[in-house]
Amino acid sequence: MIEHKTKYRVPYGDVDRMGFLYHSHYLELFDIGRTEMMRSLGFSNLKLEESGYQMPVFKAEINYMRPALYDDLLEIRTQIQRMPEATVVFNYEIYRHVNPESDKLEEQPITTGKVRLAFMNPATKRAVRPPQFLKDLLSKYF
Secondary structure: OEEEEEEEEOOHHHEOOOOEEOOOHHHHHHHHHHHHHHHHOOOOHHHHHHOOOEOOEEEEEEEEOOOOEOOOEEEEEEEEOOOOOOEEEEEEEEEEEOOOOOOOEOOOOOEEEEEEEEOEEOOOOEEOOOOHHHHHHHHOOO
């Protein structure tokens, strides 16, 4: 298993009239977590695309437990729990910092979810197996 943590502060423009982080922005937070995890491994979406692969979202799930609010400092925890085969699943937990100046988090996540991505050849738009260089990169964590 591999896990990565990314901090994110909720900007004013992302909240709704109730003062809550708008529901669709959680998928963006998942994307930020996934992108930063891969970047921390020396891998990027650009490198993937330059190598002849794309990763479309196949399925997404979000569990809203408590709202994130304007100016909250959040921690996005991103995990890959299994080696990618035909698809790769990223699991997410988002926590709120109790005090933005400390690393203390609320005890339970405010949101959880998962996103399943497929691997695709951009020219044919057909599913393909994960690239070997990605499997090699991730293999040390499993």
